Amino acid sequence: MAAGKNSDPEQKGWWQRFWQSPKTKYLLWIPAGGFVMLVTGAISLGSVNYAMEETNTLEFCTSCHEMGAFVYPEYEQSAHFSNQSGVRAVCSDCHVPKDWWGKVVRKTEATFNEIPSWITGKIDSPEKFEAHRREMAESVWAKMRASNSATCRSCHSYDAMALSMQDRYAKRRHSSEYREATDKTCIDCHQGIVHKLPEVTAE
Numbered sequence: 415m416a417a418g419k420n421s422d423p424e425q426k427g428w429w430q431r432f433w434q435s436p437k438t439k440y441l442l443w444i445p446a447g448g449f450v451m452l453v454t455g456a457i458s459l460g461s462v463n464y465a466m467e468e469t470n471t472l473e474f475c476t477s478c479h480e481m482g483a484f485v486y487p488e489y490e491q492s493a494h495f496s497n498q499s500g501v502r503a504v505c506s507d508c509h510v511p512k513d514w515w516g517k518v519v520r521k522t523e524a525t526f527n528e529i530p531s532w533i534t535g536k537i538d539s540p541e542k543f544e545a546h547r548r549e550m551a552e553s554v555w556a557k558m559r560a561s562n563s564a565t566c567r568s569c570h571s572y573d574a575m576a577l578s579m580q581d582r583y584a585k586r587r588h589s590s591e592y593r594e595a596t597d598k599t600c601i602d603c604h605q606g607i608v609h610k611l612p613e614v615t616a617e
Protein backbone atom coordinates (compact mmCIF):
# COMPACT_ATOMS: atom_id res chain seq x y z
CA MET A 415 0.00 0.00 0.00
CA ALA A 416 1.36 3.37 -0.98
CA ALA A 417 2.05 5.56 2.06
CA GLY A 418 -0.43 8.47 2.26
CA LYS A 419 1.17 11.87 2.18
CA ASN A 420 0.19 12.44 5.80
CA SER A 421 2.32 9.58 7.05
CA ASP A 422 5.39 11.75 6.50
CA PRO A 423 5.82 13.57 9.82
CA GLU A 424 7.31 16.56 8.05
CA GLN A 425 4.22 17.03 5.86
CA LYS A 426 1.36 16.98 8.34
CA GLY A 427 -1.69 19.00 7.44
CA TRP A 428 -2.66 21.96 9.67
CA TRP A 429 -5.40 19.84 11.23
CA GLN A 430 -2.96 17.22 12.51
CA ARG A 431 -0.58 19.90 13.68
CA PHE A 432 -3.42 21.52 15.57
CA TRP A 433 -3.97 18.41 17.65
CA GLN A 434 -0.29 17.68 18.24
CA SER A 435 0.86 18.19 21.76
CA PRO A 436 2.62 21.56 21.77
CA LYS A 437 6.39 21.43 21.51
CA THR A 438 6.79 24.28 23.92
CA LYS A 439 4.77 24.45 27.15
CA TYR A 440 3.81 28.12 26.78
CA LEU A 441 1.58 27.22 23.83
CA LEU A 442 -0.76 25.57 26.34
CA TRP A 443 -1.72 29.05 27.52
CA ILE A 444 -3.67 29.59 24.33
CA PRO A 445 -6.46 27.07 25.07
CA ALA A 446 -6.16 27.86 28.79
CA GLY A 447 -6.72 31.57 28.05
CA GLY A 448 -9.75 30.73 25.90
CA PHE A 449 -11.20 28.73 28.76
CA VAL A 450 -10.66 31.54 31.28
CA MET A 451 -12.39 33.99 28.92
CA LEU A 452 -15.34 31.64 28.52
CA VAL A 453 -15.74 31.28 32.29
CA THR A 454 -15.43 35.06 32.89
CA GLY A 455 -18.03 35.67 30.18
CA ALA A 456 -20.43 33.18 31.75
CA ILE A 457 -20.00 34.75 35.20
CA SER A 458 -20.64 38.30 34.00
CA LEU A 459 -23.70 37.19 31.99
CA GLY A 460 -24.87 35.49 35.17
CA SER A 461 -24.53 38.69 37.15
CA VAL A 462 -26.38 40.71 34.48
CA ASN A 463 -29.25 38.23 34.72
CA TYR A 464 -29.08 38.28 38.51
CA ALA A 465 -29.21 42.10 38.54
CA MET A 466 -32.20 42.03 36.19
CA GLU A 467 -34.08 39.66 38.51
CA GLU A 468 -33.26 41.71 41.61
CA THR A 469 -34.51 44.90 39.93
CA ASN A 470 -37.81 43.27 38.94
CA THR A 471 -39.19 42.82 42.45
CA LEU A 472 -42.12 44.76 43.91
CA GLU A 473 -39.83 45.98 46.73
CA PHE A 474 -37.33 47.43 44.28
CA CYS A 475 -39.94 49.38 42.29
CA THR A 476 -41.79 50.64 45.36
CA SER A 477 -38.54 51.77 46.96
CA CYS A 478 -39.02 54.80 44.68
CA HIS A 479 -42.65 54.56 43.64
CA GLU A 480 -44.11 54.78 47.12
CA MET A 481 -43.04 58.40 46.79
CA GLY A 482 -45.61 60.73 48.33
CA ALA A 483 -47.88 57.67 48.82
CA PHE A 484 -49.56 57.36 45.43
CA VAL A 485 -48.60 54.58 43.02
CA TYR A 486 -48.47 51.85 45.65
CA PRO A 487 -51.78 52.60 47.50
CA GLU A 488 -53.61 52.77 44.15
CA TYR A 489 -52.13 49.43 43.15
CA GLU A 490 -53.14 47.91 46.52
CA GLN A 491 -56.79 48.67 45.71
CA SER A 492 -56.64 46.91 42.35
CA ALA A 493 -57.65 43.40 41.31
CA HIS A 494 -54.06 42.83 40.25
CA PHE A 495 -52.85 43.13 43.85
CA SER A 496 -55.45 40.85 45.39
CA ASN A 497 -58.27 38.82 43.87
CA GLN A 498 -60.28 35.65 44.40
CA SER A 499 -57.71 33.50 42.57
CA GLY A 500 -54.72 34.71 44.59
CA VAL A 501 -52.56 35.43 41.55
CA ARG A 502 -50.72 38.74 41.91
CA ALA A 503 -49.27 40.87 39.13
CA VAL A 504 -46.33 42.96 40.38
CA CYS A 505 -45.10 46.18 38.74
CA SER A 506 -42.58 44.47 36.49
CA ASP A 507 -45.14 41.90 35.24
CA CYS A 508 -46.86 44.77 33.41
CA HIS A 509 -43.99 47.21 32.91
CA VAL A 510 -40.96 45.07 32.05
CA PRO A 511 -40.97 42.79 28.99
CA LYS A 512 -40.42 39.08 29.65
CA ASP A 513 -37.94 38.44 26.85
CA TRP A 514 -34.24 38.92 27.59
CA TRP A 515 -33.60 41.74 25.09
CA GLY A 516 -36.78 43.57 26.01
CA LYS A 517 -35.66 43.46 29.63
CA VAL A 518 -32.20 44.79 28.82
CA VAL A 519 -33.72 47.64 26.78
CA ARG A 520 -36.24 48.57 29.51
CA LYS A 521 -33.55 48.49 32.25
CA THR A 522 -31.24 50.65 30.17
CA GLU A 523 -34.05 53.11 29.52
CA ALA A 524 -34.82 53.23 33.26
CA THR A 525 -31.17 53.93 34.05
CA PHE A 526 -31.11 56.96 31.75
CA ASN A 527 -34.65 58.22 32.44
CA GLU A 528 -35.93 57.20 35.89
CA ILE A 529 -32.72 57.49 37.90
CA PRO A 530 -31.85 61.06 36.76
CA SER A 531 -35.50 62.14 37.28
CA TRP A 532 -35.42 60.58 40.72
CA ILE A 533 -32.25 62.46 41.63
CA THR A 534 -33.78 65.74 40.45
CA GLY A 535 -37.00 64.94 42.33
CA LYS A 536 -39.24 65.26 39.26
CA ILE A 537 -42.17 63.33 40.79
CA ASP A 538 -41.34 63.40 44.51
CA SER A 539 -44.61 64.91 45.75
CA PRO A 540 -48.27 64.08 44.96
CA GLU A 541 -48.65 67.45 43.18
CA LYS A 542 -45.59 66.89 41.04
CA PHE A 543 -46.70 63.33 40.32
CA GLU A 544 -50.16 64.49 39.17
CA ALA A 545 -48.56 67.16 37.02
CA HIS A 546 -46.64 64.45 35.15
CA ARG A 547 -49.19 61.63 35.30
CA ARG A 548 -50.66 62.21 31.85
CA GLU A 549 -47.31 62.34 30.06
CA MET A 550 -46.15 59.17 31.87
CA ALA A 551 -49.43 57.32 31.24
CA GLU A 552 -49.29 58.22 27.55
CA SER A 553 -45.76 56.93 27.31
CA VAL A 554 -46.84 53.63 28.93
CA TRP A 555 -49.88 53.31 26.62
CA ALA A 556 -47.68 53.91 23.57
CA LYS A 557 -45.26 51.18 24.66
CA MET A 558 -48.08 48.72 25.34
CA ARG A 559 -49.77 49.45 22.01
CA ALA A 560 -46.47 48.98 20.20
CA SER A 561 -46.04 45.53 21.73
CA ASN A 562 -49.69 44.51 21.19
CA SER A 563 -50.00 44.50 25.01
CA ALA A 564 -47.39 41.74 25.28
CA THR A 565 -47.00 41.99 29.05
CA CYS A 566 -50.79 41.64 29.56
CA ARG A 567 -50.77 38.63 27.28
CA SER A 568 -47.98 37.00 29.29
CA CYS A 569 -50.77 36.15 31.79
CA HIS A 570 -54.05 36.60 29.90
CA SER A 571 -54.92 35.09 26.55
CA TYR A 572 -58.04 35.07 24.42
CA ASP A 573 -57.65 31.30 24.08
CA ALA A 574 -57.85 30.80 27.82
CA MET A 575 -60.87 33.09 28.31
CA ALA A 576 -64.10 31.26 29.09
CA LEU A 577 -66.25 33.71 27.13
CA SER A 578 -69.40 31.99 28.34
CA MET A 579 -68.54 33.12 31.88
CA GLN A 580 -68.10 36.77 30.86
CA ASP A 581 -70.85 39.35 30.68
CA ARG A 582 -72.23 40.28 27.27
CA TYR A 583 -70.05 43.41 26.92
CA ALA A 584 -66.85 41.51 27.55
CA LYS A 585 -67.94 38.48 25.52
CA ARG A 586 -68.65 40.65 22.46
CA ARG A 587 -65.39 42.66 22.65
CA HIS A 588 -63.26 39.55 23.15
CA SER A 589 -64.92 37.50 20.39
CA SER A 590 -62.82 36.56 17.37
CA GLU A 591 -65.35 38.30 15.05
CA TYR A 592 -64.86 41.57 16.89
CA ARG A 593 -61.08 41.20 16.94
CA GLU A 594 -60.96 40.53 13.21
CA ALA A 595 -63.06 43.61 12.51
CA THR A 596 -60.90 45.97 14.62
CA ASP A 597 -57.23 46.10 15.50
CA LYS A 598 -57.66 46.96 19.15
CA THR A 599 -55.28 45.56 21.72
CA CYS A 600 -55.96 45.04 25.47
CA ILE A 601 -54.66 48.48 26.47
CA ASP A 602 -56.99 50.30 24.03
CA CYS A 603 -59.97 49.14 26.11
CA HIS A 604 -58.45 48.56 29.55
CA GLN A 605 -56.82 51.71 30.85
CA GLY A 606 -56.67 52.69 34.48
CA ILE A 607 -56.95 49.11 35.77
CA VAL A 608 -54.28 49.65 38.43
CA HIS A 609 -53.66 53.40 38.58
CA LYS A 610 -55.97 56.39 38.58
CA LEU A 611 -56.48 57.76 35.11
CA PRO A 612 -54.95 61.16 34.41
CA GLU A 613 -57.35 64.06 34.94
CA VAL A 614 -59.30 64.98 31.84
CA THR A 615 -57.90 68.21 30.49
CA ALA A 616 -59.89 70.73 28.49
CA GLU A 617 -58.39 70.00 25.10
Ligand code: HEC
Nearest residue numbers: 469470474475478505506509527528529531532550553554
Ligand atom coordinates in the same frame (compact mmCIF):
# COMPACT_ATOMS: atom_id res chain seq x y z
C1 HEC B 1 -34.49 55.13 41.43
C2 HEC B 1 -35.89 55.28 41.69
C3 HEC B 1 -36.85 54.45 40.81
C4 HEC B 1 -36.93 53.08 40.78
C5 HEC B 1 -36.12 52.06 41.57
C6 HEC B 1 -38.00 52.78 39.84
N1 HEC B 1 -38.52 53.93 39.32
FE1 HEC B 1 -39.99 54.09 37.91
N2 HEC B 1 -39.76 56.11 37.83
C7 HEC B 1 -38.94 56.85 38.66
C8 HEC B 1 -39.02 58.26 38.26
C9 HEC B 1 -38.28 59.42 38.94
C10 HEC B 1 -39.91 58.33 37.14
C11 HEC B 1 -40.29 59.56 36.31
C12 HEC B 1 -39.45 59.49 35.03
C13 HEC B 1 -39.70 60.64 34.09
O1 HEC B 1 -40.76 60.66 33.46
O2 HEC B 1 -38.82 61.51 33.98
C14 HEC B 1 -40.36 56.95 36.92
C15 HEC B 1 -41.25 56.59 35.90
C16 HEC B 1 -41.81 55.33 35.77
C17 HEC B 1 -42.83 54.97 34.81
C18 HEC B 1 -43.43 55.86 33.76
C19 HEC B 1 -42.47 55.64 32.59
C20 HEC B 1 -42.73 56.35 31.32
O3 HEC B 1 -42.68 55.67 30.29
O4 HEC B 1 -42.95 57.58 31.36
C21 HEC B 1 -43.11 53.64 35.00
C22 HEC B 1 -44.10 52.77 34.22
C23 HEC B 1 -42.24 53.17 36.06
N3 HEC B 1 -41.47 54.21 36.52
C24 HEC B 1 -42.23 51.87 36.52
C25 HEC B 1 -41.23 51.35 37.36
C26 HEC B 1 -41.06 49.94 37.64
C27 HEC B 1 -41.93 48.83 37.08
C28 HEC B 1 -39.98 49.83 38.48
C29 HEC B 1 -39.36 48.53 39.01
C30 HEC B 1 -38.92 47.59 37.97
C31 HEC B 1 -39.48 51.17 38.72
N4 HEC B 1 -40.25 52.06 38.01
C32 HEC B 1 -38.39 51.47 39.53
C33 HEC B 1 -38.13 56.34 39.67
C34 HEC B 1 -37.87 54.99 39.90
Ligand code: HEC
Nearest residue numbers: 493497498499501502503507508565566569600601604607
Ligand atom coordinates in the same frame (compact mmCIF):
# COMPACT_ATOMS: atom_id res chain seq x y z
C1 HEC C 1 -49.07 38.40 36.41
C2 HEC C 1 -50.24 38.12 35.61
C3 HEC C 1 -51.06 39.28 35.05
C4 HEC C 1 -50.65 40.30 34.23
C5 HEC C 1 -49.24 40.58 33.73
C6 HEC C 1 -51.83 41.06 33.90
N1 HEC C 1 -52.92 40.53 34.51
FE1 HEC C 1 -54.85 41.20 34.38
N2 HEC C 1 -55.41 39.92 35.84
C7 HEC C 1 -54.61 38.95 36.39
C8 HEC C 1 -55.33 38.30 37.46
C9 HEC C 1 -54.82 37.17 38.31
C10 HEC C 1 -56.60 38.93 37.54
C11 HEC C 1 -57.74 38.66 38.51
C12 HEC C 1 -58.52 37.49 38.07
C13 HEC C 1 -59.62 37.24 39.06
O1 HEC C 1 -60.46 38.10 39.23
O2 HEC C 1 -59.58 36.19 39.66
C14 HEC C 1 -56.63 39.94 36.49
C15 HEC C 1 -57.72 40.75 36.20
C16 HEC C 1 -57.81 41.59 35.10
C17 HEC C 1 -59.00 42.33 34.72
C18 HEC C 1 -60.36 42.33 35.42
C19 HEC C 1 -60.27 43.10 36.71
C20 HEC C 1 -60.08 44.58 36.50
O3 HEC C 1 -59.18 45.14 37.15
O4 HEC C 1 -60.80 45.19 35.69
C21 HEC C 1 -58.66 43.03 33.57
C22 HEC C 1 -59.56 43.95 32.77
C23 HEC C 1 -57.25 42.74 33.29
N3 HEC C 1 -56.77 41.87 34.23
C24 HEC C 1 -56.54 43.27 32.24
C25 HEC C 1 -55.13 43.26 32.17
C26 HEC C 1 -54.34 44.10 31.29
C27 HEC C 1 -54.93 45.11 30.31
C28 HEC C 1 -53.03 43.81 31.54
C29 HEC C 1 -51.78 44.48 30.93
C30 HEC C 1 -51.65 45.92 31.17
C31 HEC C 1 -53.00 42.77 32.56
N4 HEC C 1 -54.29 42.48 32.91
C32 HEC C 1 -51.85 42.17 33.06
C33 HEC C 1 -53.31 38.63 36.02
C34 HEC C 1 -52.50 39.44 35.24
Ligand code: HEC
Nearest residue numbers: 566567570571572579580581583584587588598599600603
Ligand atom coordinates in the same frame (compact mmCIF):
# COMPACT_ATOMS: atom_id res chain seq x y z
C1 HEC D 1 -62.50 46.20 22.13
C2 HEC D 1 -62.32 46.37 23.56
C3 HEC D 1 -61.61 45.27 24.33
C4 HEC D 1 -60.43 44.66 24.04
C5 HEC D 1 -59.52 44.82 22.84
C6 HEC D 1 -60.13 43.80 25.18
N1 HEC D 1 -61.14 43.88 26.11
FE1 HEC D 1 -61.23 42.96 27.88
N2 HEC D 1 -63.08 43.73 28.25
C7 HEC D 1 -63.73 44.64 27.43
C8 HEC D 1 -65.02 44.99 28.01
C9 HEC D 1 -66.04 45.96 27.43
C10 HEC D 1 -65.13 44.23 29.21
C11 HEC D 1 -66.28 44.24 30.21
C12 HEC D 1 -66.04 45.32 31.19
C13 HEC D 1 -67.11 45.32 32.26
O1 HEC D 1 -68.00 44.49 32.23
O2 HEC D 1 -66.98 46.19 33.14
C14 HEC D 1 -63.90 43.47 29.33
C15 HEC D 1 -63.59 42.63 30.39
C16 HEC D 1 -62.36 42.01 30.59
C17 HEC D 1 -61.99 41.22 31.73
C18 HEC D 1 -62.90 40.86 32.90
C19 HEC D 1 -63.75 39.70 32.50
C20 HEC D 1 -64.76 39.31 33.56
O3 HEC D 1 -65.81 38.77 33.16
O4 HEC D 1 -64.52 39.56 34.74
C21 HEC D 1 -60.70 40.83 31.56
C22 HEC D 1 -59.86 39.96 32.48
C23 HEC D 1 -60.26 41.38 30.29
N3 HEC D 1 -61.28 42.09 29.73
C24 HEC D 1 -58.98 41.22 29.79
C25 HEC D 1 -58.60 41.60 28.51
C26 HEC D 1 -57.31 41.31 27.94
C27 HEC D 1 -56.18 40.64 28.67
C28 HEC D 1 -57.31 41.78 26.66
C29 HEC D 1 -56.22 41.64 25.61
C30 HEC D 1 -55.76 40.26 25.37
C31 HEC D 1 -58.61 42.40 26.45
N4 HEC D 1 -59.36 42.25 27.58
C32 HEC D 1 -59.00 43.03 25.28
C33 HEC D 1 -63.24 45.15 26.26
C34 HEC D 1 -62.08 44.77 25.62
Ligand code: HEC
Nearest residue numbers: 475479489494503504505508550551554605606607608609
Ligand atom coordinates in the same frame (compact mmCIF):
# COMPACT_ATOMS: atom_id res chain seq x y z
C1 HEC E 1 -51.78 44.99 35.70
C2 HEC E 1 -50.71 45.81 35.10
C3 HEC E 1 -50.00 46.85 35.93
C4 HEC E 1 -49.39 46.69 37.16
C5 HEC E 1 -49.36 45.45 38.04
C6 HEC E 1 -48.77 47.96 37.46
N1 HEC E 1 -48.99 48.87 36.46
FE1 HEC E 1 -48.24 50.76 36.31
N2 HEC E 1 -49.33 51.07 34.62
C7 HEC E 1 -50.11 50.14 33.99
C8 HEC E 1 -50.82 50.77 32.88
C9 HEC E 1 -51.78 50.08 31.94
C10 HEC E 1 -50.42 52.14 32.88
C11 HEC E 1 -50.87 53.25 31.92
C12 HEC E 1 -51.86 54.18 32.61
C13 HEC E 1 -53.16 53.50 32.97
O1 HEC E 1 -53.85 53.00 32.07
O2 HEC E 1 -53.49 53.50 34.17
C14 HEC E 1 -49.48 52.28 34.00
C15 HEC E 1 -48.89 53.49 34.34
C16 HEC E 1 -47.90 53.63 35.32
C17 HEC E 1 -47.18 54.85 35.63
C18 HEC E 1 -47.38 56.20 34.95
C19 HEC E 1 -48.29 57.09 35.81
C20 HEC E 1 -49.75 56.72 35.80
O3 HEC E 1 -50.37 56.71 36.89
O4 HEC E 1 -50.31 56.45 34.73
C21 HEC E 1 -46.30 54.56 36.64
C22 HEC E 1 -45.32 55.50 37.32
C23 HEC E 1 -46.48 53.16 36.98
N3 HEC E 1 -47.46 52.61 36.16
C24 HEC E 1 -45.76 52.49 37.94
C25 HEC E 1 -46.15 51.26 38.47
C26 HEC E 1 -45.61 50.69 39.69
C27 HEC E 1 -44.49 51.28 40.51
C28 HEC E 1 -46.26 49.50 39.92
C29 HEC E 1 -46.14 48.55 41.11
C30 HEC E 1 -46.41 49.14 42.43
C31 HEC E 1 -47.20 49.31 38.80
N4 HEC E 1 -47.11 50.41 37.97
C32 HEC E 1 -48.04 48.21 38.62
C33 HEC E 1 -50.22 48.79 34.32
C34 HEC E 1 -49.76 48.22 35.51
